[in-house]
Amino acid sequence: MQAKTISFLLLPYDADMQQGRPSSRPRPQFGQRLFDARQALGLSQAELASKMGMKQAGYAAWERDNVALRPDQISSLAAILNVSVEHLLGGEEKSTRQGGPTGKVRKVFEKVSRLPRHQQSKVVEFVEAFVERQLADRAHAH
Numbered sequence: 001m002q003a004k005t006i007s008f009l010l011l012p013y014d015a016d017m018q019q020g021r022p023s024s025r026p027r028p029q030f031g032q033r034l035f036d037a038r039q040a041l042g043l044s045q046a047e048l049a050s051k052m053g054m055k056q057a058g059y060a061a062w063e064r065d066n067v068a069l070r071p072d073q074i075s076s077l078a079a080i081l082n083v084s085v086e087h088l089l090g091g092e093e094k095s096t097r098q099g100g101p102t103g104k105v106r107k108v109f110e111k112v113s114r115l116p117r118h119q120q121s122k123v124v125e126f127v128e129a130f131v132e133r134q135l136a137d138r139a140h141a142h
Contacts, residue, residue, distance in 0.1 A: 031063040033088055037081040038063075042117035051080050 027035060038048050049059035052073070061067060069077075078085045112123050 027063060028066045029090055030067075030088065031065070033090065034077065034081075035063050037083050037088070040113050041081060042115060042120060048080065052076060 026032075038045070043051075045059050045063070046056040049056045052059060062069065074085055074088060078088055081088075112120055115123070
């Protein structure tokens with residue numbers, strides 16, 4: 001009798017794959033806002049924890065559990081995540097946005113902001129080079 005070969009379909013690694021064990025309970029509202037802001041920047045929990053000077057497990061608890069943070073921790077989180085303290089706390093937030101791209105360009109950059117940080121930097125590098133080239137061409141034309 002001949003042995004049968006069993007092959008497994010190996011899926012390629014995808015940077016958007018969730019890591020770790022999914023929680024069996026929903027995140028609290030504050031934890032969800034932290035998670036969303038962190039994901040928008042393409043940061044891992046370990047990267048954000050390092051920026052906060054703490055361990056990943058401690059930060060993970062902030063996203064997962066109801067926690068009481070010191071005001072300085074909330075301010076640091078807001079600065080690192082590039083959001084307002086009001087946003088993290090779920091209060092009304094006045095729009096501090098001033099101008100920026102509109103229409104299609106805004107939609108594209110909103111999608112780009114959800115990419116991992118290393119992919120965002122490649123997009124920025126390309127766009128900056130393209131814009132510089134267009135400005136140089138325009139200056140030579142005049």
